[in-house]
Amino acid sequence: MKCTRCREPAEIHLRAHNSAFCRECFVFFFRRRVQKAVERTGMFEGCSRILVAVSGGKDSLALWDVLAEAGHTTVGYHLALGIGSYSDHSLETTRRFASERGFELHVDSLAEEGLAVPDMMRATRRPACAACGTAKRHHFDTAALHLGCDAIATGHNLDDEAARLLGNVLHWQMDHLARQRPIMQPTHEKFVRKVKPLYLTSELETATYAFMRGIDYVVDECPNAVGATQLTYKAMLDRLESASPGTKLSFVRDFLERGVDAFAAREGGSAGTSCQQCGMPSYGLLCSFCSLREAVARKAASAAATSAGTARAHDS
Numbered sequence: 001m002k003c004t005r006c007r008e009p010a011e012i013h014l015r016a017h018n019s020a021f022c023r024e025c026f027v028f029f030f031r032r033r034v035q036k037a038v039e040r041t042g043m044f045e046g047c048s049r050i051l052v053a054v055s056g057g058k059d060s061l062a063l064w065d066v067l068a069e070a071g072h073t074t075v076g077y078h079l080a081l082g083i084g085s086y087s088d089h090s091l092e093t094t095r096r097f098a099s100e101r102g103f104e105l106h107v108d109s110l111a112e113e114g115l116a117v118p119d120m121m122r123a124t125r126r127p128a129c130a131a132c133g134t135a136k137r138h139h140f141d142t143a144a145l146h147l148g149c150d151a152i153a154t155g156h157n158l159d160d161e162a163a164r165l166l167g168n169v170l171h172w173q174m175d176h177l178a179r180q181r182p183i184m185q186p187t188h189e190k191f192v193r194k195v196k197p198l199y200l201t202s203e204l205e206t207a208t209y210a211f212m213r214g215i216d217y218v219v220d221e222c223p224n225a226v227g228a229t230q231l232t233y234k235a236m237l238d239r240l241e242s243a244s245p246g247t248k249l250s251f252v253r254d255f256l257e258r259g260v261d262a263f264a265a266r267e268g269g270s271a272g273t274s275c276q277q278c279g280m281p282s283y284g285l286l287c288s289f290c291s292l293r294e295a296v297a298r299k300a301a302s303a304a305a306t307s308a309g310t311a312r313a314h315d316s
C-alpha cells in the first residue's frame, strides 16, 4: 500500500479516513488534524499559556508534543494519584518525557497530601474513579490559577468522547450532554477554559503518533479501570467502527454540529460562593474536594480513636 500523500510505501492504513500514510506524512496529517480542530473551534483564542494535564499515557504526551511543536507556550501538570506502581511509573515516564525535551513540568502528589486515591476510596466508600475525578478537577483548576495559565488542555481522544456520548445518550444524561463539548468555558473568574484538542483524533491515531515520534508512554491502564462501563462502551463502538469505518467520528462530530445545542438550556450555572477551606469556587461551604478531604480526615481520626481504645483495653 502506498502513502496517499507522497506515494512512498505506507506504514499505517486509516480506514476511517480511507487513507494510508508513511511515517513522515502521518505525523504531518496528525498535527494538521489537531491544528484544524483547534482553529475551527477557536480553542486557544486569547490564550498565552496552556496547562497540559499529563498522565504519562499516550494521549496526554502526544498532545503536549503536538502543542509544543505548534509553538504554543505550554506548562505540563502531573497529579500523582498514589495508585501503587502504576502511579510511580506514570510519574517517572512523565518526568523523563519533560526533561528530555526541556519542557516545564509541575507535579503534585495526592499521597503527600494524605489523599491517595485508595485512601479516599476507603474513607468515603465512593468508587475510586469518582474520588479521583474530584481530585483531578480541583488540582487542575488550582494549578492553572497558580501557574498563570488561561486554558487547561486534556488528552481526551475521539474514542473517549464517543464512549462518553454513548453513555450519556443511553442514560439520557441531559446535563452531561449539554456539557459534552471540546471547549468548556469558565463559569467563574477563578476557573479557566477547559479544552480537548484531540477530540476528533482516534486512539489508534494517537498511539501511532506517539510511536512514530518515539514517545515512551505508560501502556498499562490504571488498575481501577478494570470493569469500567466506559470500556464496555468502547468495545461496542470498536465493533461498530470495524463494520463501518468512520462511525465514531461521525457520531461525535455530528452530535456537536447538530445535537449539542438542543441541550444548551441544561448547562449548569456558576458556583455561587467560595470554599471556606481552599477559596476555590463552591456550591456550598466546602467545595467537593475539601469535603472529600474532611471525610478522609474524619475516618483517620475515628480509626486512631479506635486503635487507642483497643490499646488501652489491652494494657488494663
Ligand code: SF4
Pocket: 081, 117, 128, 129, 130, 132, 133, 222, 223, 224, 225
Ligand atoms: Fe482515576 Fe484510575 Fe479511575 Fe482513571 S481509572 S479516573 S486514573 S482511578
